[in-house]
Amino acid sequence: xxxxxxxxxxxxxxxxxxxxxxxxxxxxxxxxxxxxxxxxxxxxxxxxxxxxxxxxxxxxxxxxxxxxxxxxxxxxxxxxxxxxxxxxxxxxxxxxxxxxxxxxxxxxxxxxxxxxxxxxxxxxxxxxxxxxxxxxxxxxxxxxxxxxxxxxxxxxxxxxxxxxxxxxxxxxxxxxxxxxxxxxxxxxxxxxxxxxxxxxxxxxxxxxxxxxxxxxxxxxxxxxxxxxxxxxxxxxxxxxxxxxxxxxxxxxxxxxxxxxxxxxxxxxxxxxxxxxxxxxxxxxxxxxxxxxxxxxxxxxxxxxxxxxxxxxxxxxxxxxxxxxxxxx
Ligand SMILES: Cc1cc2nc3c(=O)[nH]c(=O)nc-3n(C[C@H](O)[C@H](O)[C@H](O)COP(=O)(O)O)c2cc1C
Numbered sequence: 001x002x003x004x005x006x007x008x009x010x011x012x013x014x015x016x017x018x019x020x021x022x023x024x025x026x027x028x029x030x031x032x033x034x035x036x037x038x039x040x041x042x043x044x045x046x047x048x049x050x051x052x053x054x055x056x057x058x059x060x061x062x063x064x065x066x067x068x069x070x071x072x073x074x075x076x077x078x079x080x081x082x083x084x085x086x087x088x089x090x091x092x093x094x095x096x097x098x099x100x101x102x103x104x105x106x107x108x109x110x111x112x113x114x115x116x117x118x119x120x121x122x123x124x125x126x127x128x129x130x131x132x133x134x135x136x137x138x139x140x141x142x143x144x145x146x147x148x149x150x151x152x153x154x155x156x157x158x159x160x161x162x163x164x165x166x167x168x169x170x171x172x173x174x175x176x177x178x179x180x181x182x183x184x185x186x187x188x189x190x191x192x193x194x195x196x197x198x199x200x201x202x203x204x205x206x207x208x209x210x211x212x213x214x215x216x217x218x219x220x221x222x223x224x225x226x227x228x229x230x231x232x233x234x235x236x237x238x239x240x241x242x243x244x245x246x247x248x249x250x251x252x253x254x255x256x257x258x259x260x261x262x263x264x265x266x267x268x269x270x271x272x273x274x275x276x277x278x279x280x281x282x283x284x285x286x287x288x289x290x291x292x293x294x295x296x297x298x299x300x301x302x303x304x305x306x307x308x309x310x311x312x313x314x315x316x317x318x319x320x321x322x323x324x325x326x327x328x
Pocket of ligand 1: 006007008009010011031032033068095096097098104139170176199200201221222223224225
């Protein structure tokens with residue numbers, strides 16, 4: 001079973017990658033996308049997106065972080081990939097799935113799904129530009145408007161020479177709307193010779209089992225579910241039950257410590273913790289039932305000390321039924 005941590009702009013930042021890979025269970029992570037359109041970006045930009053380049057291309061826990069590049073031009077993408085590798089990237093991931101309108105107007109990300117030949121060219125140019133031992137992987141969706149060409153897209157990835165492909169099992173038009181169509185991944189797995197990783201809508205161990213059955217394989221990439229349930233990868237590996245809130249709260253505090261060490265302002269830190277809790281209460285309240293109430297309490301707070309205190313001890317909240325026995 002391969003468990004990969006998904007790239008997520010604004011959510012899976014270096015601090016979150018550091019935390020989740022330290023909790024364990026992940027084989028590798030992918031950076032947030034770096035957009036390239038002309039020329040080669042300077043080192044400081046690569047280091048900002050992927051500070052792990054400065055520590056051997058891995059998180060502190062030793063988990064490799066592939067650098068994700070998104071660009072419409074084969075040669076520009078390839079030159080940037082070669083540079084990222086020279087800076088220490090252990091692998092390059094190419095983004096063909098980003099649905100952002102700005103990105104797609106410039107014909108990068110998901111709009112490339114309309115031209116599988118160009119996908120193959122971008123991958124082939126990148127493959128030629130980086131040393132043979134460095135993996136070049138791709139991340140795709142099932143199509144742009146519809147799924148008619150999903151196999152053409154997948155074959156283009158293989159023809160271009162990619163090492164493996166992660167498939168977000170939706171079209172660009174479907175955005176992030178459930179469900180993810182995992183059974184298409186089974187057809188891709190049957191058609192390709194390279195490893196195929198299923199992605200989309202895996203929030204719980206039960207979802208993982210359903211995805212594994214529908215997609216015909218054990219390898220998955222976890223995105224929002226990895227953040228909503230920080231214990232998810234460990235539970236998939238160890239078949240354990242949900243962690244007690246104390247452990248989850250400790251994760252929040254550790255993440256905040258990492259943000260503070262990265263010179264994040266206290267207000268930004270409070271915002272990031274609330275953003276995280278919003279995902280937990282929306283998708284993981286079955287495990288921690290008081291999180292919607294906790295979020296209601298937190299959402300008006302901007303003081304980082306108060307936010308940290310409430311997260312660490314929700315039983316202390318007044319006027320809010322946290323579902324946790326009051327201490328003392
Ligand atoms: C806020 C956000 C940012 C994302 N940023 C990226 C990105 O930078 N590169 C990429 O390939 N996919 C990106 N994605 C897509 C995710 O990697 C993943 O394919 C998608 O969220 C489905 O998986 P999930 O249901 O496990 O979250 C992003 C998704 C979200 C929600």
